[in-house]
Amino acid sequence: MTWTDEELVARSQRGDVDSFNQLILRWERPIYALAYRVIGREEEARDVCQEAFLRAFRGLPGFKGQAKFSSWLYRITLNLCRDWIRRQRRAPVSQLPEDMDVLEMAAARGPVESIEDLVSRRELSAVVAEAMALLPEEQRTAIVLKEYHGMTFQEIADLQGCPLSTVKTRLYQGLSVLRRQLERNGQLQAEMVKRV
Amino acid sequence: MSELVETTFRCGDGEALMTYVYGESSPAEHTAIAAHVARCVACADEIAAFGSTREQLAAWTPPFQSLGFQITRRDGLTAETEPAATPPAPAAILRPAAWWTRPLPAWAQMAAAVAIFGSGLAIGMARTAVPAAGEAVAVAPEAAAPVAPPASATASMVTREELARVEQRLKGEIAQVRTAAPAAEPTAAMMQRVNQLIAASEGRQQQELEFRTAQMVRDFSNRRQIDLANIEQRFGATTVKVLGNQRDINSLAQRVAYPASSPYVP
Numbered sequence: 001m002t003w004t005d006e007e008l009v010a011r012s013q014r015g016d017v018d019s020f021n022q023l024i025l026r027w028e029r030p031i032y033a034l035a036y037r038v039i040g041r042e043e044e045a046r047d048v049c050q051e052a053f054l055r056a057f058r059g060l061p062g063f064k065g066q067a068k069f070s071s072w073l074y075r076i077t078l079n080l081c082r083d084w085i086r087r088q089r090r091a092p093v094s095q096l097p098e099d100m101d102v103l104e105m106a107a108a109r110g111p112v113e114s115i116e117d118l119v120s121r122r123e124l125s126a127v128v129a130e131a132m133a134l135l136p137e138e139q140r141t142a143i144v145l146k147e148y149h150g151m152t153f154q155e156i157a158d159l160q161g162c163p164l165s166t167v168k169t170r171l172y173q174g175l176s177v178l179r180r181q182l183e184r185n186g187q188l189q190a191e192m193v194k195r196v
Numbered sequence: 197m198s199e200l201v202e203t204t205f206r207c208g209d210g211e212a213l214m215t216y217v218y219g220e221s222s223p224a225e226h227t228a229i230a231a232h233v234a235r236c237v238a239c240a241d242e243i244a245a246f247g248s249t250r251e252q253l254a255a256w257t258p259p260f261q262s263l264g265f266q267i268t269r270r271d272g273l274t275a276e277t278e279p280a281a282t283p284p285a286p287a288a289i290l291r292p293a294a295w296w297t298r299p300l301p302a303w304a305q306m307a308a309a310v311a312i313f314g315s316g317l318a319i320g321m322a323r324t325a326v327p328a329a330g331e332a333v334a335v336a337p338e339a340a341a342p343v344a345p346p347a348s349a350t351a352s353m354v355t356r357e358e359l360a361r362v363e364q365r366l367k368g369e370i371a372q373v374r375t376a377a378p379a380a381e382p383t384a385a386m387m388q389r390v391n392q393l394i395a396a397s398e399g400r401q402q403q404e405l406e407f408r409t410a411q412m413v414r415d416f417s418n419r420r421q422i423d424l425a426n427i428e429q430r431f432g433a434t435t436v437k438v439l440g441n442q443r444d445i446n447s448l449a450q451r452v453a454y455p456a457s458s459p460y461v462p
Contacts, residue, residue, distance in 0.1 A: 024266065032263055183245075
């Protein structure tokens with residue numbers, strides 16, 4: 001028999017630890033994926049995932065079911081990710097204001113790696129991860145929630161605590177930067193092919 | 197929620213484009229944007245580029261991590277023993293997957309290798325440290341002398357007869373218990389409980405299987421996209437090389453056909 005999240009939450013609130021462990025089994029992969037894509041580090045994402053479930057378990061008595069369990073869990077995870085990014089002094093991701101043009105900044109900084117280095121790790125996944133890391137946290141989170149977790153604009157707005165229009169703007173700006181960054185990587189690879 | 201539905205689309209309106217790209221625009225808005233895109237090359241290109249970017253985003257998969265978190269209780273109480281409507285006990289820890297299922301860090305592997313090497317070296321040195329002949333003669337008489345067991349050890353030694361008696365007694369007790377308690381027939385409640393446990397286990401396994409299958413399909417699809425991109429790239433490089441070779445051959449053929457005009461002929 002497959003229980004719904006709400007049923008498992010109710011049983012967990014009555015003290016059934018196994019039910020909560022079923023919730024963990026159900027949600028640990030999406031939560032880990034969310035944490036990894038937002039903070040960009042494997043081990044830290046694992047820690048965040050573990051802490052999120054621990055906080056959820058401890059907070060069960062206060063969870064009244066106004067929102068879906070998954071939304072509540074996502075919110076806890078995103079708060080932990082935000083805390084982690086704030087604590088991180090040498091963060092792998094840039095903490096840029098939203099109005100700053102990332103590509104201009106990158107161009108001013110000059111090429112940080114040769115074409116050969118870029119080609120050596122040309123796998124698309126790594127390229128996308130690198131491009132995502134350039135985005136400000138809010139834009140990256142909005143894109144992750146939309147693209148990989150299939151949330152609606154309204155759900156993202158609720159999670160991020162911002163108006164609907166802000167979510168759309170973040171998505172538009174983030175996708176525009178990603179598009180240019182990925183096109184730039186594609187041009188570099190094309191140049192390399194021409195030189196061969 | 198009452199939102200003003202726009203029936204016109206302003207070129208370059210990023211927010212409206214997002215609702216269109218993600219399929220969350222209202223029917224009127226969708227119609228207006230679609231009509232605009234049909235005659236505006238710039239917006240059509242932008243939407244196509246967003247589509248391409250989103251396809252590339254699908255290739256980004258998180259690396260595999262063994263998770264398997266579980267809430268465990270320190271007090272060892274099971275859920276059934278707790279009264280209903282009692283909030284979960286705070287004495288709980290989140291236990292990650294077993295440590296032996298996780299890859300060892302490099303420093304731990306190095307430390308283990310050093311420890312094994314050191315212990316082997318110590319054993320080898322102990323074996324090769326043969327005492328001198330004089331020392332052996334001096335030690336031999338003491339070693340050859342029969343060692344009397346200490347009094348306490350003698351008192352606690354167990355004879356074969358005592359062991360046999362204990363064995364006989366245990367066999368008798370086991371036989372007595374077997375005859376006193378015949379195998380109980382499983383009750384209906386017990387069978388129901390077993391069936392529930394089996395059903396729960398099967399459900400969990402089914403969920404896990406479904407998740408793993410979906411993950412494998414997704415990974416396979418992403419891998420395929422990456423491989424296709426690599427193949428296209430390598431094919432392009434090979435084509436460039438072939439064209440270069442063809443150009444060289446043409447050049448050589450020209451020189452052979454017209455030797456007088458060649459600058460390499462003296």
